[in-house]
Amino acid sequence: MITARDLTLSYGPTPALRGASLRLDPGTSTALMGASGSGKSSLLHCLAGVLVPDTGVVHLDGVELSGLGDRDRSRLRLERIGVVFQHGDLVPEMTVIENVALPLQLLGVKRAEARRRAQDLLAELGVADVAHRRTSTVSGGQAQRAAVARAVVHEPTVVLADEPTGALDSLNAEAVMDALVMLVRRAGATLLVVTHDNLVASHLDRLVTLSDGVVVASGQGAVR
Numbered sequence: 001m002i003t004a005r006d007l008t009l010s011y012g013p014t015p016a017l018r019g020a021s022l023r024l025d026p027g028t029s030t031a032l033m034g035a036s037g038s039g040k041s042s043l044l045h046c047l048a049g050v051l052v053p054d055t056g057v058v059h060l061d062g063v064e065l066s067g068l069g070d071r072d073r074s075r076l077r078l079e080r081i082g083v084v085f086q087h088g089d090l091v092p093e094m095t096v097i098e099n100v101a102l103p104l105q106l107l108g109v110k111r112a113e114a115r116r117r118a119q120d121l122l123a124e125l126g127v128a129d130v131a132h133r134r135t136s137t138v139s140g141g142q143a144q145r146a147a148v149a150r151a152v153v154h155e156p157t158v159v160l161a162d163e164p165t166g167a168l169d170s171l172n173a174e175a176v177m178d179a180l181v182m183l184v185r186r187a188g189a190t191l192l193v194v195t196h197d198n199l200v201a202s203h204l205d206r207l208v209t210l211s212d213g214v215v216v217a218s219g220q221g222a223v224r
């Protein structure tokens, strides 16, 4: 489970979060929506432990993220969290399979085993044929499938996605969301997706709306 309580965050003079609170229960999926600039990405980065809020606390499985030093926070993030960004954020000099195997190898899984598990996931997502290509040479849809595989390969408890389909056409967007939801559900993990798109939100159980850095509404997801 992951919770954020009363988070505030400013970039210099610009406030991004003004007391945002959120609770994501195990096994649930949530869409985080709101106007541009309302603080969605900032909140996701605080939940991921990438940004430390100015005030307020984030708890991941009972551990206070902001109470950890950089090293321990990175380790916890690596073990328990998977992230997907709009443009995949794969390492361009590495092949697709090397990218997907990376979290496992960083966690100490042997190379051959890490690559086997990465290969299985890529096959399941229909992109095994590009496994040995550099990520800079694959299509946007293939890269996002690989990014989804990389986010779940180490079986994290929480998967956080920031506009994961924002750069895709609607067919690829549907396929990527189907894959993300299926894999997260199968692992019993918790999913949060930042999106502007009602179709993306309709894949998820619950909808949380952010306005001017605070959560203003929380309820059932959009109806498909």
Ligand SMILES: Nc1ncnc2c1ncn2[C@@H]1O[C@H](COP(=O)(O)OP(=O)(O)OP(=O)(O)O)[C@@H](O)[C@H]1O
Pocket (backbone or CB within 6 Å): 011, 014, 015, 016, 034, 035, 036, 037, 038, 039, 040, 041, 042, 043
């Ligand atoms: N690196 C930064 N430096 C300065 N200000 C920033 C930075 N990142 C975000 N902001 C500001 O913080 C506020 C919240 O931004 P954030 O990106 O969290 O919103 P968002 O809801 O994700 O927006 P969008 O939907 O446009 O991606 C905005 O006013 C934004 O301009």
